[in-house]
Amino acid sequence: MTSSRLPDMTWYSRFSRSGVVSLLYLALFFLVAVSPVLLMSGNSFRADGSWSTSHYTFLTQSRWLALFFRSVMLSLSATLIAGLIGVPLAFFLARFTFPGKRLASFLYLAPLFIPPHIHTLAWLYLYGDKGVVNSLLMSAGVAVLPVFTFSGNTGVALILAFSYFPLITLLTLVGLAGIDRNLEESAGFVRTPWTIVRVITLPLVSPYIFSALLIVFIFSFFNYGVPALLRVPTCPVEIFSRFSAFYDEAGAAAMSMPAVVIVVCAFLGLRIWSKKKQFTMQLAGSRTTRPTPVTGLSKIFLTGFITLMLAAGVVLPVASLFLQAGSLASFIMAARGSLREFRTTLLVSAGSASCITLFAFCLGRIIDNLSGTRQAVAEFLTFLPFAFPATTLGIGLIYLWNSRMTGFLYTSTAMLLLAMTARFLPLAIHIIRSSLKQVHPGLLEAASFGRTSRLQRWLFIDFPLARRGLAACWILAFVFCTGELGTTLLVIPPGSGTVSLKIYNLLHYGAGPLVAALALLLLGINFTVFLGLAKIPLEIFGRGPLCRN
């Protein structure tokens, strides 16, 4: 046997230029998003300058166990309710035509444009002890005491479910759009539509549904604003108070670890499960199932369900906010008094969304080009920051950037941009990778034969093909950044402020009309950005096979 000898090479010549660029991207991601959470994880095992598990004594306390159990149950309930609303809604929107479908297909996104703590305000105004419904019932003599006691665990679960169900609908719609119509039509010769949905469509779209459910579970579990406002003690509330009231950063980090373990286990479980279900999804240019018109009883049921859900999740909360705002004067006052906050919010959110989208796109492509263990490790590392509560991430960022050398960054608005990027980048990578899967690899390979540079290929082939995913990612990142609270509360530079933070502060002073007006202005901005941006990718890159719908 002859042994092949490699030519003499310096160690660095074995790396290609693209490999080095990929490593740089991954290193940057590690610095921005992974290092703060790893730092906090390490800190949770240190006390008085040595390794210790003293911060974990809370694990034996029954109070903490009850708190943890409540958090898990609340987020599970919220996820379940959101799934029960979001999945059927996606099926109805994708597979049927009915009166008002166009309106419903963008109206369902509205709850995402309002931060969950503002949902709380709207729901309390309607169904709280002194809310509109109870007051009406009592003044009409129907009841002596409030009928609806919208507070506690039920309130938290319902508000979180109605805040996040659009995420499930959105991701399920992406999955449904990826199923070739022939797969469903070929089953149509032998079975009824409901059997086809159960046996063919649901299994094919299940990876999308389950990853959406996991995202909603994480968001619900780590939500700080809703339980804090409804005075329900949960893990994130406890973590925040551990840090802000006792300045116990390591203790706060330790408290987030059990949740991190649960989320990471769920992620790994989902990954192993979905690995077995990597079905060939539709590629750009193939055909999706055409929606069928509904008639008779189905029409009544379907329109009834959609009307009910949109009324509960969108119309009533928005109407409630309008009622609270009262008059135009509230809007003028809110706008005048918060110009600086609006400017900061818009700049930070737009900047963060752009950074997040671009970075997520590059990392998504890099991860897709990896294989085997390397891909699994990269996927895990890009998910890891998302498995930490926003509060812990915020503390980690303070630890990392509040030093003499990086003080200039820490005290500037750029810190907010960094925090938002660290917070939402993992989610963006997930969304971008889902959309990139639907681009035929051959289209990129075909471009690699020409004498085009990598940048040209990205600009003229990759970006236009992935434009819908990129636009969706930018919009979602922008919306989440405008409503972010958990990390912002901790890293906001002195003298700076965001609209979401101002709303949260005003809520504690009971300035109802002003808060409602601010929330509606924020909703208006998000909707305008959404409607504007939904068009832009088509205008820039022209109409192609991805724009069929």
Added chain:
Amino acid sequence: MQKLRIIPYPVIRVKNLGMSYGDVTAVNDVSFDIPIGSTAALVGPSGCGKTTLLRLIAGLEQPDRGEIWLDDRLVAGPKYSIPPSSRRLNMIFQDLALWPHMTVRRHIAFCLPPGKYRGQAKNRQIALLTRLVRLDSIESYPHQLSGGEQQRLAIARALASEPRILLFDEPLSSLDRALKLELLAEIKKLTGKLAMTCLYVTHQPDEVMFLADTVFRMDAGSLQASCTVEEFARQESKKWAETDSLLRAQGAGRKIPMAANGR
């Protein structure tokens, strides 16, 4: 004494069928009959409306004009359409449309007539069908099968529902010649044995000559002509001869070998 002439009973009857996608007319005033147990081929250039016509008969599209009768029963008109599952037909798609999350066994089990086979009878029927199409790997997923096995699975799945009519939408277009001929022979044997009425969409003359009894030519959404397979073969030979002489006249000077020109 007057001779008694048996007229074959038409299983597929299409009357003045028409369908448009917006301003584009995909199928325009098409009428034909296909008798019981025979195989008709639908040929024509790409985009001439062959697949749309097949999808109309299958019940996957609804016509704007005309009628479709299957087994002497009106199944589709502009204001009336019964679902594909009630038409006692099945279709083999161009991309086969095999369900990626189901094994061979589950594919066939899912397509057996609901409630007809249970327990052992169901297993026997699955085994029979897999033997019929010579499929061995019953617990495999579609991506674990070779191209030919995937085709066989698509055929087995279609046969499992016990259809009276089988529609083919260029199912063999992506296969090499040897495998294609092997599968064509199997399709011919199976459809003959089960006395099925078939409509086969293709633009490959050799497939037409191998399978069909009748040939319908389509162009720009309309039915241009119908002929027997013998006439079709003569027309194709003539076409090749014309092409050959044109090439010679232009100085290309390359004689097309007989084996390659489809004769």
